[in-house]
Amino acid sequence: MQWNLLGLSFITVFLSELGDKSQLAAIALSGQGQSRKAVFFGTAAALVLTSFLGALAGGAVSEILPTRILKAIAALGFAILGIRLLLPSQEEE
Secondary structure (H helix, E strand, C coil), rough: CCHHHHHHHHHHHHHHHHCHHHHHHHHHHHCCCCCCHHHHHHHHHHHHHHHHHHHHHHHHHHCCCCCCHHHHHHHHHHHHHHHHHCCCCCCCC
């Protein structure tokens, strides 16, 4: 097992999920529901499943595209998202 990759994956997902909509939904569900354990296991299973699907998709795409191109596409996508968030939308004007 590659422990540094495991640690990097954990830290990245943990930090990106803090304050995310899924965490807010878990807070709302646990406040309404009778069982906090059920909310915990349901949300944990959902995160594990989506992470598993992301890892499968990333592995499949990495077999088609070289890692360098895949990283460039991801960086470009994040840059576009960041620029769009900084620019005022039509609704705000």
